[in-house]
Amino acid sequence: MRWVKVTSKRPIAENRYRVTGLIEGNEYEFHVMQTHIVRAGASIRLFIAFSGRPVPTAVWSKADANLSLRADIQTTDSFSTLTVEECNRNDAGKYVFTVENNSGSKSITFTVKVLDTPGPPGPITFKDVTRGSITLMWDAPVLDGGSRIHHYVVEKREASRRSWQVVSSKCTRQIFKVTDLAEGVPYYYRVSAENEYGVGEPCELTEPIVATEEPAPPKRLDIVDTTKSSVVLAWLKPDHDGGSRVTGYLLEMKQKGSDKWIPAGQTKQLTFTVEGLVENTEYEFRVKARNDAGYSEPREAFSSVIIKEPQIEPTADLSEISRQLITCKAGSAFTIDIPISGRPAPKVTWKLEEMRLKETERVTIKTTKDRTTLTVKDSMRGDSGKYYLTLENTAGVKTFTVTVVVIGRPGPVTGPIEISSVSAESCMLTWKEPEDDGGSDITNYIVEKRESGTTAWQLVNSSVKRTQIKVTRLTKYQEYSFRVSSENRFGVSKPLESKTIVAEHPFDTPAAPSAPRVVDTTMHSISLAWSKPTYDGGADILGYVLEMKEEGTEQWYRPHTTPTLRNAEFTVTGLKTAQKYQFRVAATNVNGMSEFSESSAEIEPVERIEKPELELADDLRKTVTVRAGGSLRLMVSVSGRPAPVITWSKQGIDLVSRGIIDTTDSYTLLIVDKVNRYDAGKYVIEAENQSGKKSATISVKVYGKYYYSYTWLLDYSQCMLLRSKKFSHFQRKFVVLNSMKLFEKSKK
Template identity: 85%
Template structure:
């Protein structure tokens, strides 16, 4: 169905006819796109056609008429655009400006309905309020603004505007109230003195009873000292209040105000009495009668408000405190203070918002403090972690946690324990009525990785859950290739830093070519040692390796991939030295030997220390490329790499734990791999004099030596460090 266009010239009728068909017989509906159908619209519909008729149409009947048919098979619509040619509608509302003693400027908007034809011009008319006849001011105004002149002074006028197109003059738009061009506004009403200080006064007044036919554009304030005949300007404003500043303290003043419009200023309105400029002294106070027993109780997550009326002269300084902490405005805390009221609002209240709130009011007349107690009750905080996982077996484990630090103002009734399999997002309930802080979780799947979470509950709700860390072991260290041939490579690695609460029972090894993304499992059964020989390699290809740790709970994440290594037989220079006809010496390249001498440990503190070493005496027949620095706690067997590619003969080890005992080792590396490590003696991470205790009074003068220009005092003092007594010699020089 296509759009149809019908044009009707007043005063004809609108008749829209359309035939339709369909099985089953469709339902036919007429509608108007932008408005409701006229009550004069007559619709006749049968099973095969429909007719819409509007008799004696006018401009309001113009628009889009939509005919829609619909049955079980679907629906179709056709739109008729009906254009009624008529005179235009009334222009928009009339406004005026620039009122003078003999003229006024009128403005208006174009008609909403143009009658189907362009507006040629407007007709502007005026009428005295005491007459009924209209006088044409302009019959050919082409703009939507017109200045009416030659008005009689003091005479109120009505104005109206009509639009005209090729079909005639439309309906007029008329001002509802007459306008007097030359009348000044009435004086403002009731000038009051609202407040005073030692150098200013606040004035307020009401609007005039009438504006004189022109909008009041502002107010003029005047003042004079009492006894003077000369009024001086105090200021101008568009508001109904004004603060006069720069006044002389203890001086009596009189004030008045005038309203201003386009015709001029009104008669003045004086204040009822004069005022003496001075600062009143009134001790601050607050009214807490609206807060029952000065106690506010609310539920966590809601908003509570402390609204207190205050008074005092001068206006008191307001300070809010929660216990000993001064409150400032944040995203949750809002403080609003006026001269007669202060309001503290806390959104999304928490348990930590409970306590005594102190309101302090201070001015020159005194200081007063008022107290309001707020109690926030709600669900408890999360349980205290971490969640400890122990006694891990193939199908069970034991979870242990601590009570929450915040019980929400009510006793903890129970704990809720949930579990989740790795790779899924759904949590499964284990037990929702745990009374103790420990539970044994059973019916777990062997080799499946799980996460657990625990929530506490009181009578107000359930806390946020605390989630456990994974119970599988940490990944092993980065594999290191230490032996290479054309078809095989030997790799080694360090055991995981954390075994997940269950002993590591083996390792899986994967390999891949450097330029592929597909990892292939190498061993069919887990290997028990931290080394493995990979065979069946293709000579000339570059390989990488990674490992997984396996414990009773499952398989860890993959370790970091090893550095790419080419499968090839060892290369290097073989040097044969013939000593005689029967003897020769063969030199075979290898990884470096241990570093020469000992590793020096210096500058030991609670957090770091400095290591220094010498180059190896044996470089393995190849240049030393770098050094590997490692550390381990004496209570563990796992070595942690501190610096994998140290290029110098010293290194600062950081991130040590206070009072932990460490062993460090250094390995030299050449192109054939890492060499033999050199270890240090155990070192404790602590400051050099952290356990020294001084005896400040154990000072003995042992001798005084005098010279011409100076004297020398020699002292001895003693310090105790554990059970060892040490003596120090102190020399004081003074000229």
């Protein structure tokens, strides 16, 4: 939104205004800005109240001014004031007050107008300098002092004097021609603006000007460049031309220490190259401007110069090549054009990776002192890579890199194509990504198949995303070959062809497992286990077949009811005591059953005898602590063949009646509820079978206060006394205490 001022330049005194020139049907917004008008020397006081929650921060600001140095600002939680004492024209302008908190910000602008004399006019320029006159020009003051500029006061002063002479006190324009100037005398000039409050500050020329018909001397003679036999000079036009057009410039020079200036050349341009100079010799130079009246005073260079070839390290500007990357489509041309610099002119060398480039029918290299250009026509994928530009001169060596990517169709996939999981209906094809992706991501692969005896290729899948595919719907016993092509957004690669395969099941039967080994025996069972075959025939092992025979017979039979056993272990039950048995096992896969393993040794089912063992947990090996009134739980692992008899004991306590004992073939558990101090001590557990005995001791500690549950036997009359409301508290207490004494006697 752009705000447009609708009032006149001067503020309006009334509190209403009629806006004209509006367009019917359009919506408008209006706002009114108050202008504070203050006389110079008075005080500016701005006050504003504000609110907000939380209390906002308040800031005063003024463009191009530091208010902290000029103004006194006082701010509270509800209002703020700004005061400027003894104001002047520089205090005029827009003061912005801004408040801000977490909810947002708000600003208001105060326009202050200070009534004062105007500021200095803009910079003074001049033209049309002649033998006795000069024309001055200037800009209006930035600060008009709050009042319209009536006129300007133009003054002059001879450079040798201090007093100023008024040339014009009523100049109404911003241009004035000063006449009657003494020829050859340098003058200073100044201009002041005047309004209704008086004459303001003047703007003065910093250097005197001579009114002459010859031009002013050229400005700023610079040494631009040198070689071992030349120098390049440049300068600016003179401030004035003396009243006639500058027609040329005269260059002069002399050796350092000499008083004789000699001509070095003439030109109409603002630059000139002086040649034929002696290397390592120091020279001084000057230039004069020429018009119809003659030559100006000379302008000398700021310093002398020694003629020699500068030593500047070579460099190249790669800013015109975005990210130092050039992309080109295969078959088209690409150009690497790089500005170079260095003194002396550097030697240029181009390389592609490690190969130095030379000009051929496809490759062109052009080099000047400030540019080198490499062009490659009919680009190929092999032209991709890093191009190294090496610049070398006596000041140093620099190398710069530009990457070129030539994009096109990808290369063939990386082979060979591996064919696995061949069956009568399908097979699995696997390959690797192409070594050359054509400079663009591979989007998909195309897989085709061909039956032997035909030349036509049939499409299997044209949108394969991975480097593997399962080919289905093959004809049993038919020979097939396959081919795979890679594709990117620029085209399809050449195909890679596979070897020929026959669609049939390729599996063998597995090798035989290891001979069954005994894991455990009882009076009527034998537990067996065996190892998997070392070769599975190319397919998963589906199960095992176990056979057994009795001693003295040749008849093998299966002890399991299922066709095969899933795991490599089995327990044969229902065996006869004092009878020996042999076992053998075979593995199966989809192609059939393997040969049987070697037979096991003759095994007799007998009950194994093992000494009893007790295994205490780590917390039972230390003293077991339990709070009085809580529960004590002691669990111990038990082993032994046959299962041992378990006995728990503690001195002075019958654990069978005091606690609960639960015993199985693998553990025994003792539980004692509501323990008291008499339950502390050492608990002994014993395990015994026909092979031996084993015992262990567990220490128990009971802590905390001990509570006893006593039963007081009161007669009927005493109970009625306790329940009666006729008796006092002390009478009831007597009955209870008497009963307790009787209880203590009964314990003794």
